[in-house]
Amino acid sequence: MKVRHKGPAPYLFLSPYLILISIFFIVPFVNAIVLAFYETNGPRSRAFVGLDNFRFLLHDGIFHSALLNTTIFALVSVCVQLPLAMGLALLLNGGSSRVRGFFRLIFYSPNLVGQVLVGILFAALFTPRYGLITRGFQAFFHWGLEAHWLLDPPLIMPAIVLASLWLWVGFNMVYFLAALQTVDKSLEEAARIDGASAWQVFWHVTLPSMRHVVVFVVIMTVIGSYQLFELPLTLLSESYGFGAKNAGITLITYLNFYGFRSGDLGLGSAVGWVIALIIFTISLIQIRVARLAED
Amino acid sequence: MGILHFAIIGLVVVYVVLRVRDRDRARRFGRWAVILAGAALVLAPFVWLVPAVFKTGAAFNDYVFFPPLSKWPETMSLWNFRKLFEGRPGLRGPVYFWEYFLNSTVIATVTTTLQIFFSSLAGYALAKFEFRGKGALTLFMLGSMMIPSVLLLAPLYKMVVDLGLVDSLAGVIVPIMVSTYGCFLFRQACVSVPNEMLDAARLDGCSEIGIYFRVVMPLVRPMTAAFCLVSFLANWNAFFQPNIFLHSEDNLTVPVVLNLLLGMYRMKQGIFLAGTALAMIPPAVLFFFLQKEFISGLTSGAVKG
Numbered sequence: 001m002k003v004r005h006k007g008p009a010p011y012l013f014l015s016p017y018l019i020l021i022s023i024f025f026i027v028p029f030v031n032a033i034v035l036a037f038y039e040t041n042g043p044r045s046r047a048f049v050g051l052d053n054f055r056f057l058l059h060d061g062i063f064h065s066a067l068l069n070t071t072i073f074a075l076v077s078v079c080v081q082l083p084l085a086m087g088l089a090l091l092l093n094g095g096s097s098r099v100r101g102f103f104r105l106i107f108y109s110p111n112l113v114g115q116v117l118v119g120i121l122f123a124a125l126f127t128p129r130y131g132l133i134t135r136g137f138q139a140f141f142h143w144g145l146e147a148h149w150l151l152d153p154p155l156i157m158p159a160i161v162l163a164s165l166w167l168w169v170g171f172n173m174v175y176f177l178a179a180l181q182t183v184d185k186s187l188e189e190a191a192r193i194d195g196a197s198a199w200q201v202f203w204h205v206t207l208p209s210m211r212h213v214v215v216f217v218v219i220m221t222v223i224g225s226y227q228l229f230e231l232p233l234t235l236l237s238e239s240y241g242f243g244a245k246n247a248g249i250t251l252i253t254y255l256n257f258y259g260f261r262s263g264d265l266g267l268g269s270a271v272g273w274v275i276a277l278i279i280f281t282i283s284l285i286q287i288r289v290a291r292l293a294e295d
Numbered sequence: 296m297g298i299l300h301f302a303i304i305g306l307v308v309v310y311v312v313l314r315v316r317d318r319d320r321a322r323r324f325g326r327w328a329v330i331l332a333g334a335a336l337v338l339a340p341f342v343w344l345v346p347a348v349f350k351t352g353a354a355f356n357d358y359v360f361f362p363p364l365s366k367w368p369e370t371m372s373l374w375n376f377r378k379l380f381e382g383r384p385g386l387r388g389p390v391y392f393w394e395y396f397l398n399s400t401v402i403a404t405v406t407t408t409l410q411i412f413f414s415s416l417a418g419y420a421l422a423k424f425e426f427r428g429k430g431a432l433t434l435f436m437l438g439s440m441m442i443p444s445v446l447l448l449a450p451l452y453k454m455v456v457d458l459g460l461v462d463s464l465a466g467v468i469v470p471i472m473v474s475t476y477g478c479f480l481f482r483q484a485c486v487s488v489p490n491e492m493l494d495a496a497r498l499d500g501c502s503e504i505g506i507y508f509r510v511v512m513p514l515v516r517p518m519t520a521a522f523c524l525v526s527f528l529a530n531w532n533a534f535f536q537p538n539i540f541l542h543s544e545d546n547l548t549v550p551v552v553l554n555l556l557l558g559m560y561r562m563k564q565g566i567f568l569a570g571t572a573l574a575m576i577p578p579a580v581l582f583f584f585l586q587k588e589f590i591s592g593l594t595s596g597a598v599k600g
Contacts, residue, residue, distance in 0.1 A: 009503040010424035014432075017417035017473050024451065024470040025439060031450035088333060091326050105586060106334045109341070112578045114532025116550040117571045120557055121340055124347070124564045130356040132343045140300060170337065174590060227443055230534045230550075237557045252445055252535075260539050265449040272446035279443055 035269040042263045053270035063271070065246045066254040069157065073250065074225035076161055077168075078218060085169045085217075089176035090202070104177060107170030115167070119234025122163040126150050126235075133162070150235055153247035160232050160248060167231070168224075172217055179213035180206070215290040219283050226279055227252055251275050348375055348569040355565055375565035379556075379573075385544030392552075392570065398464060399548040400577070402537070403530040406468050410526045411519060413473040418481025419511050423493065436475050445535070452539055462542045471536075477522050480592065484518035485511060520585045521592020528578050549574045 036053055040046040057063045088107060092100050110118065125133045126149040137144030149159040183206055191201045207214065229252035233241035240261065241253035251271060259268020311324055346361045354362055354370035362370045382389025420426075421433065451470055452461075460466030488511055496506045512519070534550045541547055547555075553574065556567040582589065 007503075010420040010426040012503075013416040013420035013424075013507070016413040017478060020413065020473045021439070021475070024454075024472075025447065028447040028450035028454060029442065031453070032446050035450055035453075088330070091330050094326070103330060103334060104590065107337055108590075109579075110337060112528060112582050113575055114528070114534075114550065114578075116532065116534045116554060117574055120553055120567055120571050121344065123557065124568055125340060125343070127356075127564070132339060132359065135359060136339075166337065166340070178590070223443070227445060229445075234554055234557060237554065238561075255445060256535070259449055260452075265453065268449045269446070272443070272449065275443050276446045280441055283441060 032269050032272060035266050036273055038266040040263065040265045042265075046266065049266070053267050054274075056267065057270060057274065062246055062249065063254060066249045066251050067274075069248070070226055070228060070250045072157065073160065073164075073228055074222050077164065077221050077225045080161070081165055081169055082172060082217065082221060084165065085172035086176050088169065088173045089180055092173075092177060093180045100177070104170075104174060107173055109170070110167050111171045113167070115230035116234050118163055118167050119231045119237075122159075122166075123150065123235050123237070126159055151244055153243065153245045156236070156243045156247040160228075160235060163231055163235065164228075168221075172221065175213055175217050176210075179210040183209050211290065211293070215286060219286055222282050222286070223279050226275055229253060229256065344568060344572055346371075348565060348572050349373070350565060351375065375563075375569040378560075378563070378566050379569050383544060383552075387545060390544045390547075392573075394545060395547055395549050395552045396573070398546060399531060399550075399574075402464055402467055402533075402548060403527050403577075406471060406530045407523055407526040409468070409472040410474045410477050411522060414475075414477030414522070415481040415485075415512065415515065415519070416507065417473070417478040418483075419485045419507055421478065421482045422485035423488070423490070423511075436478060440475050448536065448539065455540055461540060462546055464541075464546060466540045467533075467537050467548075471530075474526065477526065480518055480522050480525075481515065484515040484592075488514050517588040518592050520588035524581055524585045524589045525592075527581055531574075531578055 035046075037048060037050055038046040039049045039052065092103055095103075113121070122133075125131045128134055128146050128148050133149070134145055134147060137147070147155060149155045187205050187209065188201050191205045196204070228250045229241070232243070232248045232250055232253055233256070235241075236243045236248045239248075240257050242249045242257070251274070255268050255271040255275075259265055259271065311321065343360060346358070347355065349371040350358065350362070351370065351372050351374045354366075358370070380392050382391050384390075421429070455461050455466045455470065458466075458469075460469060492510055492514075493506055496510050501509065532550060533548070534554070537548045538551050538554070541551065549570070553567055553570050556570060560566045
């Protein structure tokens with residue numbers, strides 16, 4: 001791009017961003033590095049403890065279950081939620097644009113509700129014997145009328161996953177659907193004429209030509225999964241989102257409880273760094289893999 | 296019951312397979328069956344919620360959806376809403392539900408307006424100007440989006456306390472007045488504004504800030520609408536930050552207070568479900584008006600790369 005304009009205009013336009021980001025991003029960011037090496041009691045008092053916060057996390061069984069749970073949730077999200085979203089997008093892709101728009105609206109609608117409200121709604125839907133979901137499972141699978149989804153440890157994670165599917169399948173479908181619209185139809189047609197099956201066309205032609213969106217959605221899903229918080233918090237509100245035997249604990253509910261409820265912001269910062277590190281590493285690996293696949 | 300359901304579904308499938316011999320029609324039928332079943336699953340909780348907020352007492356559990364019309368007088372009422380609108384004790388007298396609604400509205404609209412203004416200014420500068428450090432700045436912005444916001448929450452809370460903004464609506468709004476994601480969305484939109492129009496306005500003696508207001512902003516209105524909804528949804532439904540930053544009863548937002556009600560009225564689900572249903576209305580109304588711009592704006596960044 002050639003030089004459009006000289007003078008102070010761009011700096012003037014950027015100044016609100018630069019000022020706000022310096023104060024409310026860079027300063028807290030630096031403080032988050034410092035804070036991780038302190039033990040604090042509320043925002044006012046603190047003591048330097050070196051790497052003790054991280055050492056504590058290394059040996060804390062509750063933190064380990066939080067890490068394990070969150071990782072399982074992220075894996076399930078990528079392996080179940082995204083294929084479902086892609087499947088729906090493929091089914092809708094063929095229809096006329098008005099029909100497509102109508103169903104897109106329906107499938108997207110849970111996303112307007114937000115995690116807290118979805119958690120509250122689903123806590124009621126999971127009520128044993130009377131909830132819509134427990135009754136539904138009884139009607140279709142002959143099982144589950146008395147299931148305590150939110151109290152029985154082996155059922156807690158599946159309950160969170162079910163609610164998250166309702167919330168996010170349509171959201172991701174919107175991205176896949178938009179990408180499918182840009183795929184070159186003649187390439188698919190050519191492959192079909194060459195005798196490729198529907199699955200082969202999808203796997204070798206359609207999917208590669210929308211790989212940018214797929215990589216974007218996978219990264220966003222992983223990032224979102226590792227920040228799962230409000231959904232378990234409201235579903236399992238009696239135990240601050242931990243659930244019986246910590247079966248529903250996630251990294252952020254752990255951070256929320258030990259950092260903000262107990263007042264050890266230092267430990268909270270250390271947990272934050274672990275999450276940031278995980279997200280950063282996974283995003284980097286995914287971008288690398290996507291590049292390799294391109295070559 | 297379950298076996299009966301499967302039997303009926305099985306019979307329908309067999310009938311359709313026998314009836315629709317040619318594969319194209321069978322495939323189309325299967326496709327619509329799956330789409331409609333999916334749509335039913337998605338809509339079921341909403342459909343369940345509508346009667347649930349009116350059912351009172353034992354009726355809440357006695358009927359899955361609506362009770363029969365003849366029993367409405369004794370089973371359906373506005374009791375849940377009356378209970379919800381009762382004041383909760385605060386420091387300065389009772390606090391009513393509409394006050395939480397007002398707090399949420401103030402936070403969501405003010406934050407959205409400021410985010411649109413500051414993010415579009417930065418996005419315009421990034422799209423249409425060459426200046427020193429632009430590459431580094433773009434890289435920094437991309438990198439900053441990778442940092443999870445929870446990492447900053449603890450130090451940010453400390454900062455808000457130090458600034459004396461803790462337990463005030465301003466304390467929630469001020470740290471999130473600009474959105475890096477918004478900057479990128481607006482940069483995307485501003486790139487397609489033709490340079491000739493900007494130059495023509497300059498020749499006519501329009502000031503740079505005048506060009507932004509009179510030429511650029513009208514042209515990127517679809518993106519403004521899209522980002523308006525993204526931002527409003529995020530701030531209306533925001534929970535973590537308001538939950539930590541706000542303490543006194545009369546400052547709380549709707550999601551925060553609903554989370555409290557959830558603990559209080561465990562056995563009377565109708566009450567907090569009524570609040571949940573009310574909280575869904577403002578985003579739904581906004582979405583209804585902006586949905587076309589929303590979908591195209593939201594996905595344009597991802598699809599164009």
